[in-house]
Amino acid sequence: MQDLGDALNENPDILFLGGGNPADIPEFKAKMHSYLSNVLQSPEKLHKLLGVYQSPQGDLAVRRQLAVYFKQLGWPVSEDNLALANGSQSIFFALINMLAGQCDEQKRQLLFPMAPEYLGYADQALGDEYFTAVTPKIELIGEHEFKYHIDFDKLVISNNIAALCISSPANPSGNLVSHQELARLDALAEAHQIPLIIDCAYGSPFPGIVYEPQKLPWLKNAVYVFSLSKLGLPACRTGIILGNTKLIKDFVQATTVMNLATASTGMVLLNELLEHQALDIVCQQIVQPYYRKKRDFIIALIKAEFSHLDYRIHLAQGAFFIWLWLPKLKITSSELYQILKQQGVLVMDGAPFFFAIKDDYAHKQQCLRLSYCQEESVIQSAIRIIKNTVEKYY
Numbered sequence: 001m002q003d004l005g006d007a008l009n010e011n012p013d014i015l016f017l018g019g020g021n022p023a024d025i026p027e028f029k030a031k032m033h034s035y036l037s038n039v040l041q042s043p044e045k046l047h048k049l050l051g052v053y054q055s056p057q058g059d060l061a062v063r064r065q066l067a068v069y070f071k072q073l074g075w076p077v078s079e080d081n082l083a084l085a086n087g088s089q090s091i092f093f094a095l096i097n098m099l100a101g102q103c104d105e106q107k108r109q110l111l112f113p114m115a116p117e118y119l120g121y122a123d124q125a126l127g128d129e130y131f132t133a134v135t136p137k138i139e140l141i142g143e144h145e146f147k148y149h150i151d152f153d154k155l156v157i158s159n160n161i162a163a164l165c166i167s168s169p170a171n172p173s174g175n176l177v178s179h180q181e182l183a184r185l186d187a188l189a190e191a192h193q194i195p196l197i198i199d200c201a202y203g204s205p206f207p208g209i210v211y212e213p214q215k216l217p218w219l220k221n222a223v224y225v226f227s228l229s230k231l232g233l234p235a236c237r238t239g240i241i242l243g244n245t246k247l248i249k250d251f252v253q254a255t256t257v258m259n260l261a262t263a264s265t266g267m268v269l270l271n272e273l274l275e276h277q278a279l280d281i282v283c284q285q286i287v288q289p290y291y292r293k294k295r296d297f298i299i300a301l302i303k304a305e306f307s308h309l310d311y312r313i314h315l316a317q318g319a320f321f322i323w324l325w326l327p328k329l330k331i332t333s334s335e336l337y338q339i340l341k342q343q344g345v346l347v348m349d350g351a352p353f354f355f356a357i358k359d360d361y362a363h364k365q366q367c368l369r370l371s372y373c374q375e376e377s378v379i380q381s382a383i384r385i386i387k388n389t390v391e392k393y394y
C-alpha cells in the first residue's frame, strides 16, 4: 500500500489500476450535491453536521432509520444491533483486536475461510499470529475463467479460533460466496460459539456492486460490516456494524476510547438517502449499472488482447476488480508488479492478499488485481502494456 502511494507521488500520470478508490460517478455526485444543499439550508441539519459530537454508537435517528431499512429486508434487528464508526477499516481494527490475541493462556486467531483476502486486515493486529486462512478450491470454467470455492474439507476450526471472517464480494477476487456456503459457515460458527464476520464493503444491499441476483441473507451468528465508501463516499469515513447487542456494546466501548464520537458527514448523507427512500435506487440505478458497464468493457478488452496467452480471470461477480491469474508466468507476480510500475502501469500485486497463508503456495505469486474504476482510455492503455509485458515473461 505504501509502495502504491510512493509510486503515485513519483509519477502522478501513471496508469492507475491499483488502489480501492471508487469511481467518480457524475450522477451519484449530483445526488449528493443536492442532499448536501438540503442540509446546508436547514439550520438544525447544519448544526448536526458541524456543531455537535455525535453519539459514539452513531446518531440514534439514523440507527432507527437503518433498523427500519433492514427490517424491510426481513431482518429482525433494532437500533441496538447497529453502530456507526469512522470507516469500516476502523471497525475491523476494533473487531480484530477485541476477538483475537492472547486470552486465558491461549492465542486466539481470526480464521479466513478462503484466502486471498482483503489486504487491509493484514497490518491491523496488535500482536503476532492473529490470522490464519484456508486456500480455496479452484474451479476452472471454460478456457479463460475460474472461481474460488471454500474448501470445507480443509476448514478445521480448532478451539483457539475466535471468529471466521470473509469478504463477499471479495476483495481482491470479486468472488461472491453462495448462500449454501454462508449457511455452512454460519452453522460452523454456531457449533463453535464464535461470530462469523461478513465484510459487505461492496455487497448488497448497499452499495450493491454485485452482478448476480443473490441477496445477502440474515444469519444468526453473523456480524455484518457495511461501508459507505464504495457507494462513492470514501472521504466521509462511514462504516456500519450490525450484530448482537452484546457485541455492539463491547464494540462501542472500544471505539469510544479511540474516537470519542463518530464523524457526521456520512451519517447526515445516509439520513437523507434513507429519508428520501433513495438508498436502493441509487445503488440499483446508478452505482451498480455504472460498474457493470466498466466490468464488461475491461473483460472484453482482456479477451481481445490476451487471446493468445494462457490466462484466466476470476468470475467477476461483484466489487470493481479483475483478478487475473497468469499460471505460466516465469517470474513472480511481485516482480511483474515492479516491472509494470517501470512501464507506467500501477496494479496490485496479488501475493500480499495471501498474507494469512504461511505455506508455499504457487498460486500466491501468479495473480494481479486490476481496478476498473478509471476512464476507459486509461484502462485500454494499461491492458495493452500489461499484455506486452506479460508476453515477455511467459
Ligand SMILES: Cc1ncc(COP(=O)(O)O)c(C=O)c1O
Binding pocket: 020, 086, 087, 088, 089, 090, 118, 120, 167, 170, 171, 199, 201, 202, 226, 227, 228, 229, 234, 237, 238, 239
Ligand atoms: C473488503 C474491504 N473491506 C473494508 C474496506 C475498508 O473500507 P472503509 O474503511 O473505507 O469503509 C475496504 C477498502 O478498500 C475493502 O476493500
